[in-house]
Amino acid sequence: MDDLVIQVDQLQKSFNSLVAVDHLTFQVNQGEIFGLLGPNGAGKTTTIRILMDIIKADAGAVRVLGNPPGVARERIGYLPEERGLYRGLRVDETLVYLGQLKGMSSPAAKKRAAELLARVELAEWAKNKVQELSRGMQQKVQLIASLLHDPDLVILDEPFQGLDPVNVEVVKDLIRDLRAQGKTIALSAHEMSQVEALCERIVLIDHGKAVLYGALADIKKQFSPNAIEITPPLSFDGWVEVERTETHDHRQLIYLTKETAPREFLKKVLDRGMPIEQFEMASTPLDQIFVQVVTDGRKTEDG
Amino acid sequence: MRKVWIIARHEYIVNVRRIGFIFVTLLFPALGAVGLFIAVFFSGQATTLLRSQFATETQKIGVVDQSRMFTPIRAEFAKRFVAFDDENAAKQALLSDQIGAFIVIPSDYLATGKITSYIKSGLSGLTNLGSGDLTEFLVSGLLAGKVDAAYLTRASDPVELTPVTLDNKGNPAKSGGFSFIAGFVAPYVFSIMLFIAVFASSSYLLRSIADEKETRVIEIVLSSVSPTELLAGKVIGLGALGLTQVGVWLLSSLVLSGGLGALVAGAVLVLNPANFMLAALYFLLGYLLFGTIMATAGALGSNPRESQQLAGIFSFAAAIPWFFASVFFANPNATLARVLSIFPLTAPTTMMLRLPLGGVPAIDVIASLVVLLISIPVVLWGGARIFRIGLLMYGKRPSVKEIMSALKSA
Numbered sequence: 001m002d003d004l005v006i007q008v009d010q011l012q013k014s015f016n017s018l019v020a021v022d023h024l025t026f027q028v029n030q031g032e033i034f035g036l037l038g039p040n041g042a043g044k045t046t047t048i049r050i051l052m053d054i055i056k057a058d059a060g061a062v063r064v065l066g067n068p069p070g071v072a073r074e075r076i077g078y079l080p081e082e083r084g085l086y087r088g089l090r091v092d093e094t095l096v097y098l099g100q101l102k103g104m105s106s107p108a109a110k111k112r113a114a115e116l117l118a119r120v121e122l123a124e125w126a127k128n129k130v131q132e133l134s135r136g137m138q139q140k141v142q143l144i145a146s147l148l149h150d151p152d153l154v155i156l157d158e159p160f161q162g163l164d165p166v167n168v169e170v171v172k173d174l175i176r177d178l179r180a181q182g183k184t185i186a187l188s189a190h191e192m193s194q195v196e197a198l199c200e201r202i203v204l205i206d207h208g209k210a211v212l213y214g215a216l217a218d219i220k221k222q223f224s225p226n227a228i229e230i231t232p233p234l235s236f237d238g239w240v241e242v243e244r245t246e247t248h249d250h251r252q253l254i255y256l257t258k259e260t261a262p263r264e265f266l267k268k269v270l271d272r273g274m275p276i277e278q279f280e281m282a283s284t285p286l287d288q289i290f291v292q293v294v295t296d297g298r299k300t301e302d303g
Numbered sequence: 304m305r306k307v308w309i310i311a312r313h314e315y316i317v318n319v320r321r322i323g324f325i326f327v328t329l330l331f332p333a334l335g336a337v338g339l340f341i342a343v344f345f346s347g348q349a350t351t352l353l354r355s356q357f358a359t360e361t362q363k364i365g366v367v368d369q370s371r372m373f374t375p376i377r378a379e380f381a382k383r384f385v386a387f388d389d390e391n392a393a394k395q396a397l398l399s400d401q402i403g404a405f406i407v408i409p410s411d412y413l414a415t416g417k418i419t420s421y422i423k424s425g426l427s428g429l430t431n432l433g434s435g436d437l438t439e440f441l442v443s444g445l446l447a448g449k450v451d452a453a454y455l456t457r458a459s460d461p462v463e464l465t466p467v468t469l470d471n472k473g474n475p476a477k478s479g480g481f482s483f484i485a486g487f488v489a490p491y492v493f494s495i496m497l498f499i500a501v502f503a504s505s506s507y508l509l510r511s512i513a514d515e516k517e518t519r520v521i522e523i524v525l526s527s528v529s530p531t532e533l534l535a536g537k538v539i540g541l542g543a544l545g546l547t548q549v550g551v552w553l554l555s556s557l558v559l560s561g562g563l564g565a566l567v568a569g570a571v572l573v574l575n576p577a578n579f580m581l582a583a584l585y586f587l588l589g590y591l592l593f594g595t596i597m598a599t600a601g602a603l604g605s606n607p608r609e610s611q612q613l614a615g616i617f618s619f620a621a622a623i624p625w626f627f628a629s630v631f632f633a634n635p636n637a638t639l640a641r642v643l644s645i646f647p648l649t650a651p652t653t654m655m656l657r658l659p660l661g662g663v664p665a666i667d668v669i670a671s672l673v674v675l676l677i678s679i680p681v682v683l684w685g686g687a688r689i690f691r692i693g694l695l696m697y698g699k700r701p702s703v704k705e706i707m708s709a710l711k712s713a
Contacts, residue, residue: 052526055691070529078526084519089317100309101527145523 035199310536332555365405504545589651602693
């Protein structure tokens with residue numbers, strides 16, 4: 001039980017007649033990067049706000065770091081989806097204030113703020129007012145604010161929203177570093193492709209319900225075809241192992257029969273000296289898996 | 304509590320250095336200093352100017368006496384009144400500014416008491432008539448030659464009142480100027496200060512909350528502190544800001560009054576400490592109550608203007624007792640006064656108006672204090688819950704149903 005950082009059991013929350021969270025259950029383990037994924041309006045932010053004790057659930061049980069929501073605030077770093085800063089304050093003043101609210105002393109908050117600002121290459125902007133920073137810079141400052149107090153659990157709601165590709169990679173590197181330090185990270189995103197490479201376990205939410213939950217690798221294996229992808233496209237006419245092929249932009253997807261192990265097929269291809277430049281196991285993108293699951297689910301509901 | 308003080312300190316420091324706050328805070332003392340400067344250096348010219356605008360006493364009042372009881376004008380009134388044979392003559396004199404006004408006393412005046420007065424347009428004409436002079440003129444005309452001169456003098460100026468207030472044991476209360484100021488003026492000053500502090504602080508509270516909603520920083524803050532801590536911190540911090548502003552204004556008025564105000568303030572504290580302490584207590588409790596309500600109103604509004612409108616309703620409630628001040632003066636223990644003393648929104652101002660009049664039953668004081676001491680935590684509790692849902696609603700206001708749901712939730 002100590003390894004469970006977040007436990008959510010049959011969580012429910014409605015706003016008037018809108019059911020935002022519908023009997024949601026999931027757990028987040030110590031030290032992992034967990035993805036709370038789903039389209040806009042799925043209930044991710046509502047769930048996160050309940051975890052942070054910003055709003056109250058209608059029903060269900062929630063434990064965060066072994067406590068009810070709101071108890072362990074100072075051990076949690078939070079980056080909300082609707083985020084902002086005090087525009088008229090200096091960057092360092094803002095970070096020190098937010099650090100103090102998390103239980104840090106003023107000197108400790110100042111020192112840590114300076115370190116993190118240097119880490120994201122904003123050290124020279126510390127004395128500037130927040131409104132003088134570009135949007136991307138402000139978002140980095142917001143991220144720093146959530147990490148200032150060295151939290152055990154970091155919850156990031158749409159951390160890549162509004163970031164350019166360079167800064168997306170900066171943030172991803174930061175998340176990986178946190179993971180390496182033993183922190184637990186729970187992040188939400190609606191663009192699932194951005195987090196596929198980061199998350200170890202996920203819950204996919206649609207209309208407040210969990211439609212997929214578990215280790216990402218297992219989910220992708222379950223929904224990915226028995227196929228490999230190669231470059232450049234080659235001819236496999238007459239191969240009994242091959243059901244069919246598809247070619248897109250110089251990449252060829254080879255669908256194998258159920259009995260054919262991809263490893264064995266590749267070995268045969270290489271033994272024949274076929275001119276393959278690249279190959280990899282075919283993997284269905286998470287958003288396609290999501291669409292498939294949701295579509296199938298709706299077909300089932302419609303009977 | 305630690306986080307409450309962090310928030311309070313942050314709010315105070317951030318807002319006390321705003322240009323707008325500094326400007327408004329220093330504006331009144333500056334205006335006072337300018338007024339003093341004008342008074343000192345231009346007093347002679349000002350006096351002449353004021354006299355030329357308002358020197359009504361030098362202008363005579365015309366009398367058209369159809370009753371034949373008041374003319375010819377007696378010598379002692381010749382400087383103030385002048386007789387005319389008919390209305391036309393008097394009218395011409397008025398229009399040419401030879402007189403400030405004229406009256407027509409009809410032939411049936413003795414039976415009806417009715418007199419018609421004529422003035423030129425503008426307020427100065429009304430003061431021209433000077434009701435005290437007119438009464439004396441008419442009484443003298445009615446009784447001259449019919450009563451002894453002493454009776455005539457007394458009838459013209461029948462009373463010079465010396466009020467004596469008795470305490471509950473029937474003993475006269477301390478008399479004298481300072482005692483009057485200590486017992487009477489101080490609570491009124493506190494009630495006015497409450498009003499100003501509530502208005503001043505509420506605008507900062509509303510702005511602070513509206514800013515945090517607008518910039519979306521509120522959610523980061525709510526992830527670190529509870530809504531109750533946030534609400535309490537803002538009320539204390541921005542209340543201190545409002546009090547700072549009021550304090551600067553009071554201090555400047557003490558300085559500009561040449562220290563007289565300080566002398567009065569000192570006398571107030573020494574001569575009637577009970578009223579002074581009670582007034583200060585009602586001020587503090589009143590501010591805490593209204594401050595919490597204002598902050599909640601700030602969170603409810605979908606935009607800053609709406610928040611101001613919502614807050615204005617409660618500011619108005621603080622002023623309601625002033626509308627009934629005349630009732631309190633006539634009977635400080637009237638049912639209305641006692642009811643308003645135990646309704647939380649009107650209790651602070653009502654008690655501050657009743658206290659100086661004396662004779663307020665101790666049970667009323669105790670009941671009003673108890674009501675306030677109970678109301679403040681209740682308002683804080685409810686306000687924090689409404690605060691929580693209101694703060695995250697961007698661009699729309701929580702419905703009544705949502706508010707009730709927030710109050711009921713655990």
